[in-house]
Structures are given as structure tokens and as C-alpha cells.
Amino acid sequence: MTEQQLYLKSIERDPTNSRSYHYLALTLSIGESIILNDGQSMTKQQLFLKSIECDPINSNSYFNLANTLSSGESITLHNGQSMTKQQLYLKSIERDPTNSRSYINLAITLSSGESITLHNGQSMTEQQLYLKSIECDPIDSNSYFNLATTLSRGESITLHNGQSMTQQQLYLKSIECDQADYRPYYNLALTLSISESITLHNGQSMTEQQLYLKSIECDPTNSRSYHYLATTLSSGESITLHNGQSMTKQQLYLKSIVYDPTYSSSYNNLANTLSVGESITLHNGQSMTKQQLYLKSIECDPKNYKPYYNLGMTFNNGLRMIKQQLLLESLRLGHPLTLVYREIGLTLSNNKQAITLPDGEQMTRRQLLKKSRLQPFVKDPVDALSAIQGNSTIMILIALGVSSNTGVSSNTSGGSSTSGGSNTYRWLIEILLEWCISILSLIGPTFLKAN
Incomplete structure (x- = not known):
């Protein structure tokens, strides 16, 4: 006899045995049903309901019935009482105050800062529920993991x-x-900086890359692990997974898209690896250009400022209106690069022409260019890398600055520099120097880490 047949036989022998219904329910998936030996068909939910009817103090039946419900959904018990997911977890805790899993799952239903009152009158927050769960079961991995997600970097919490x-x-x-x-x-990898390592409790030291590799080994279908592993690689660099497969930065982004075709950042970052006009074939056989990948990134997350900016930078001034609108949308969504003001300014035809920014402020071309000079271009090392890799104008400025910055000086009449360059050229060099200083102040001796 199979496991299911044994439970069915047990129910046939004792139709009031709560545990038989409960354990039979655990063998079914949600929506699946099974026919009892008396000919009655019952779903997973109905079996849990029957288990509760036979034993109203069985904590696990309330707990597992709650797991079959979605947020906000309710179900009616055989006694006519309607209960939500939260109420079932609360009932499970009331019946067994040492049931660690009930505290965990109840905590998951709460938002940050929200609290809930147990049947004993005690009010508990999400964090307090996880702490209680750890107290009830100090070896439950989920409790420690979920509690960690409620903390910010550097923050600590005291266990019971x-x-x-x-x-x-x-x-x-x-x-x-x-x-x-x-x-x-x-998640541990996300807390590390580039080149930093951490020692596990078994004594093994692991870097950020090694943690992502381990994450992929444990779950080869997790899109984010491939994505963030890709961000640790430089262009053309490859890395070997634990299964022996060697993958480049591009291949990791492609793999990330396979497992989550809706993840905006993977399309954006994959596009960053391509040159203008270049295309790449996704695992589904679709060929996409740099621009198409940015468009897909926007489609997946219309609130992500990066693909708007990056897409805008693929247009030349012959399509300045398209470029302008994309840059404005990027700014509206919170683009931290003050370089965006310069790029918007350059879409205007003269220094007196004005444009209305997303915050309602009107600025002329001259004011936009000045704003980009007065503030550091880069607030985030991630965007510094994006600016370097994705902006041919900056690369040209860097080349000019390296070859000519020592010859820049103004004469007494305010005309040309002694090196023969114009005031405009000198301004470009000044911009370059400010930009470089802002980046160096951020990254110091370390490499940049992309999102």
C-alpha cells in the first residue's frame, strides 16, 4: 500500500481520526483532490477542514490550512466560523504557543512596522514574531533568515x-x-563589498563571487544570483560555475533573463555590454539590439530610471526630441547622475532656450550646463561605471584630458588658452577634471560594482 492508501484505510477504520485527514492532505497539492474509500471526493483544503472538525485543538491543521490561502482570502470552518490566513495562524499559535512555524508565517503577513495582537492579548511586530520563532526553535534556518531581512546593514538585534x-x-x-x-x-553576498570575504561557521572563507556561485549551486533557477554574479565580472571575463560550466558576463545576464523574463535590470545591464548597432540572441531565440534591450527593460519596470537614460544616450542630436524626453523621464524617476543635466542641456539649440524639468523648474541650456558643473556628476559608484562604459562623449573627454590638460591656461585678455584651445575646450577639460575627482572620491582604490 502507498502512503495515501494507508491514510485512506486509516480514515475508513476511524472516520474521526483528525491526524489521518491532516496527513492525507499533506500528500496533495493545492487544487488536487482524492476519493475516500466511502466514495467521497475531498480537496486538500477540505481535508484540513475535516481534520479541524475532528480535533479543534490541532494546531498544525490550522497552520496548514492557512498555507493554502492567499493574502486576504478567508475560509469557512465546519462550525460556520469564517477565518482569514492571519486568523488561522493566530489560532494555530493559541493551540500551540511553541509552534515556531506559525510565528514565522504570521510575521510574513505583516508589513514593516505593523503589529498584530495574539489571542493572549500580546501585541507583536514582525521582528518580535521572528524572535519568538527562534526562541521556540533555535535551529530553524528560516527564522534567522527572515529576521535578517528586517535589519539594515550594520544594525543588530538581541535574541531572547x-x-x-x-x-x-x-x-x-x-x-x-x-x-x-x-x-x-x-543575501549574504549582497552585504559584501568587492574583494571582501566572510567566514562561515564551518570555517570556510567565501568572497562575494563564491557566495553567488554557492547560491546558484543550491538553486540553479534563481535569476538574481546569475544577475549579481555577472555584475562582479569585467567585460570579457568569465567564471566557472560549480557544475563546471564557464560563463561570461553576457551569458550570465542571458541566463538571468531565462529564469526571470520580467527582470528589468538584466535587460538593462545586458544592453550595456553591447555597442550601438550590435545585437544578441536570447535563449528563446529572439535577437535584440542594444536599444531593444533598453526598451524591454523599461517595459518590465517603467519606474527604473536607468534604461531611460541609457536609451536616451543611444540617440544622437538628430533625434534630440526623443533623447530629451528619455533623459527627462530618467531625471523624473530619480537619476542620481548630475551629468543628466548636461545631456539635457545639450539637446537645446542655444544657451537661452529653456526647458521645464519634471519638478516644474524651468532652466535654460546655460543653467543646465552650470548645474552639471556645480554638483558632482556621480553620487553612486554604480552610475560612475555606467557613465564610463556607456558614454562615448566621456571617453573622448578623457582622451582629450589625458593628452592636453597640462597645456590649459587662460591669458590676460580672456581669449584663447596658451595651448591654442578655445574657452569651450577649456570648459570641457574643467568638467572632465571635476568629474574625475567626483569618481575618485567615491571609489578610492577599489573597483566599481555595477547593479
Whole structure:
């Protein structure tokens, strides 16, 4: 006899045995049904409901019934009481205050800062529920992992046993409790800077790259692991996965898209690896150009400022209106590069022509160019890398600056420089120097990390 047949036989022998219905339900997937030996067809939910009817104090039946519901959905018990997902978890805790999983799943239903009142009158926040879960089961990986996600970098929290733990330490503890779960490896990697490493509880030291590789080994279908592993590579560099497969930066982004075709950043970053006019074939056989990838990135996340800016930079001034609108949208969505003001300014035909920015402020070409000079171009090292890699104008300026910056000086009449360049050329060099200083102040001796 199979496991299901044994439970069916148990129900036939004792139709009031709550556990038989409960364990039979666990063998079914949501929406699946099974026919009892008396000919009655029952779904997973109906079996849990029957289990509760037979034993109204069975904590696990309330817990597992709650797991079959979506947020906001309710279900009616056999006694006529209607209960939501949260109410079922609360009932499960009432019936068994030591059920670690009920605290975890109840916490997941709460938003940051929200609290809920248990049946004993105690009010608990999301963090407090995770702490209680750890108290009930100190080896449950999920409790440590989920608690870590509520903390910011550098923040710590005190467990009920008095131990203070940081976000990183909670991820490390989660890995110690379950070494096959990809999530703590992935999230732990996000807390590291380039070239930084961390030592697991088993004594193994792992870098950011190694943590992403381990995450992929644990779950080869996690799109984000491929994406962020790609960001650690330079153009043309490759890395070998734990399965022996060697993959380049482009191939990792392509793989990320396979497992999540709606992830905007992978399309944007893949586009950044292409030159204008170049195309690449996705795993589904579709060929896409640099511009098409930016368009797809926007389609997947219309609130992501990066593809608007990057797409805008693929247009020359012959299509200045298209470029202008894309740059304005990028600015509206919060683009941190002050270089965007310069690029918007350059779409205007003369220094007196004005344009209305997304915040309602009107600025002339001259004012936009001045604004880009007064503020650092780069607020984020990620965008510094994007600016360097994706902007041919900057590359030209760098080349000019390297070859000619030592000869720039103004004469007493305010005319040409002693090197023969114009005031405009001198302005470009000044812009270059300001831009370089702003980047160097951000990245120091380290490499840049892309998003």
C-alpha cells in the first residue's frame, strides 16, 4: 500500500481520526483532490477542514490550512466560523504557543512596522514574531533568515537568549542551520563589498563571487544570483560555475533573463555590454539590439530610471526630441547622475532656450550646463561605471584630458588658452577634471560594482 492508501484505510477504520485527514492532505497539492474509500471526493483544503472538525485543538491543521490561502482570502470552518490566513495562524499559535512555524508565517503577513495582537492579548511586530520563532526553535534556518531581512546593514538585534546579532551574523546562522538554502548565501553576498570575504561557521572563507556561485549551486533557477554574479565580472571575463560550466558576463545576464523574463535590470545591464548597432540572441531565440534591450527593460519596470537614460544616450542630436524626453523621464524617476543635466542641456539649440524639468523648474541650456558643473556628476559608484562604459562623449573627454590638460591656461585678455584651445575646450577639460575627482572620491582604490 502507498502512503495515501494507508491514510485512506486509516480514515475508513476511524472516520474521526483528525491526524489521518491532516496527513492525507499533506500528500496533495493545492487544487488536487482524492476519493475516500466511502466514495467521497475531498480537496486538500477540505481535508484540513475535516481534520479541524475532528480535533479543534490541532494546531498544525490550522497552520496548514492557512498555507493554502492567499493574502486576504478567508475560509469557512465546519462550525460556520469564517477565518482569514492571519486568523488561522493566530489560532494555530493559541493551540500551540511553541509552534515556531506559525510565528514565522504570521510575521510574513505583516508589513514593516505593523503589529498584530495574539489571542493572549500580546501585541507583536514582525521582528518580535521572528524572535519568538527562534526562541521556540533555535535551529530553524528560516527564522534567522527572515529576521535578517528586517535589519539594515550594520544594525543588530538581541535574541531572547540575550545574544546580539547583526544582519550578517543572522545570515551566517541561517546557513549553519540549513546549508542547502540558496537565500542566505545570496543575501549574504549582497552585504559584501568587492574583494571582501566572510567566514562561515564551518570555517570556510567565501568572497562575494563564491557566495553567488554557492547560491546558484543550491538553486540553479534563481535569476538574481546569475544577475549579481555577472555584475562582479569585467567585460570579457568569465567564471566557472560549480557544475563546471564557464560563463561570461553576457551569458550570465542571458541566463538571468531565462529564469526571470520580467527582470528589468538584466535587460538593462545586458544592453550595456553591447555597442550601438550590435545585437544578441536570447535563449528563446529572439535577437535584440542594444536599444531593444533598453526598451524591454523599461517595459518590465517603467519606474527604473536607468534604461531611460541609457536609451536616451543611444540617440544622437538628430533625434534630440526623443533623447530629451528619455533623459527627462530618467531625471523624473530619480537619476542620481548630475551629468543628466548636461545631456539635457545639450539637446537645446542655444544657451537661452529653456526647458521645464519634471519638478516644474524651468532652466535654460546655460543653467543646465552650470548645474552639471556645480554638483558632482556621480553620487553612486554604480552610475560612475555606467557613465564610463556607456558614454562615448566621456571617453573622448578623457582622451582629450589625458593628452592636453597640462597645456590649459587662460591669458590676460580672456581669449584663447596658451595651448591654442578655445574657452569651450577649456570648459570641457574643467568638467572632465571635476568629474574625475567626483569618481575618485567615491571609489578610492577599489573597483566599481555595477547593479
